[in-house]
Each structure stands twice: as C-alpha cells, then as structure tokens.
Amino acid sequence: xxxxxxxxxxxxxxxxxxxxxxxxxxxxxxxxxxxxxxxxxxxxxxxxxxxxxxxxxxxxxxxxxxxxxxxxxxxxxxxxxxxxxxxxxxxxxxxxxxxxxxxxxxxxxxxxxxxxxxxxxxxxxxxxxxxxxxxxxxxxxxx
Numbered sequence: 001x002x003x004x005x006x007x008x009x010x011x012x013x014x015x016x017x018x019x020x021x022x023x024x025x026x027x028x029x030x031x032x033x034x035x036x037x038x039x040x041x042x043x044x045x046x047x048x049x050x051x052x053x054x055x056x057x058x059x060x061x062x063x064x065x066x067x068x069x070x071x072x073x074x075x076x077x078x079x080x081x082x083x084x085x086x087x088x089x090x091x092x093x094x095x096x097x098x099x100x101x102x103x104x105x106x107x108x109x110x111x112x113x114x115x116x117x118x119x120x121x122x123x124x125x126x127x128x129x130x131x132x133x134x135x136x137x138x139x140x141x142x143x
Contacts (some may be wrong), residue, residue: 001140004100004132005046005064011100012044012066012093019090021081022070034071039121040085043069058136059143065130066104070124074113078122082111086124093128100142103131 002010009028016026023040025034034041048067054061068089072081090106098104110125133143 003139004062004142005049007140008064008066008098008100008130008132009044009046011098012068015092016042016044016089019092021085036073039071039073040081041071042085042089043071045069053136054133060134060136061102062132062134063131064127066128066130068126069130070123070126072124074122078113079111082122082124086126089126098130098133100137101130102133102142105129 009123010053010127013026013028016022017024020042022040022042025038026044027036027041028044031041031043045067047067050063052061052063055058070082070085070089072078072085086109091103093106095104105128106126106130107129108127112125114121114123134141
C-alpha cells in the first residue's frame with residue numbers, strides 16, 4: 001500500500017495530465033534534464049508534513065506541503081505563459097477534485113528565471129497546503 005503523500009502526488013498527476021499546457025510533461029519524480037521540447041513541464045513534490053492528533057481514538061490531521069514546479073521556456077512572453085499555466089492548474093486543483101484531501105489551498109506562487117548553461121528558463125513554484133485526515137495506525141487511507 002502507498003502512503004497518503006504518494007497517493008496525493010499520483011492523484012494530482014492524474015488530474016493535470018493532458019489538462020494543461022504541459023500536456024504529458026507531468027512528473028512525480030525528479031527529472032535530470034528537460035530539453036526545449038519538454039517545456040512546459042510540471043514536477044510534483046510533497047515537502048514538509050506536520051501531523052496533529054485530532055481525537056482520542058487516534059484520528060490524525062496531516063498538513064502536507066504540496067509543491068508544483070512549473071518549468072517554462074523563457075521567451076519574451078514567459079510571464080504570460082506562466083500565468084496561463086498557473087490558472088489552468090488552479091482551476092483543476094480544487095477541493096472537490098482532489099478527493100484524497102479533506103481540503104486543499106493554494107498558499108503561494110513564486111516566479112524565477114534560471115540560467116542552465118546556454119538556456120534561460122523560467123520557473124513557477126506553486127505551493128499548496130493539503131489537509132488529509134488518517135488514523136494513527138493507517139497512513140494509507142483518508143478518513
């Protein structure tokens with residue numbers, strides 16, 4: 001069985017796959033090299049997780065930081081492309097769609113330019129806070 005963080009990353013990938021300008025360039029594992037034909041692309045990661053006991057019977061509230069790294073070719077219109085991609089992602093990752101989550105909320109976005117060799121790329125980092133309730137002895141299933 002998979003941990004709820006793994007299930008969350010996979011569900012987000014399924015929701016985004018083919019439904020944004022990134023097309024099928026949606027990854028849940030680190031990617032060593034993205035070529036110009038691979039952009040835009042989205043890398044899905046879960047970062048920090050905090051856990052709080054909610055009830056005496058062992059119900060836990062997991063607060064998971066879900067981060068989407070969106071890589072975009074840095075042309076003269078990269079900021080508009082990033083905003084459009086962000087809007088696509090935001091319209092898909094809503095609480096009713098991410099059924100594994102008890103709630104999901106976009107908390108920040110950050111735009112950056114990076115120089116990787118001869119290529120300049122733009123990246124957009126979208127951070128979500130995701131709340132998932134599980135039982136203390138069952139990190140595999142939402143309650």
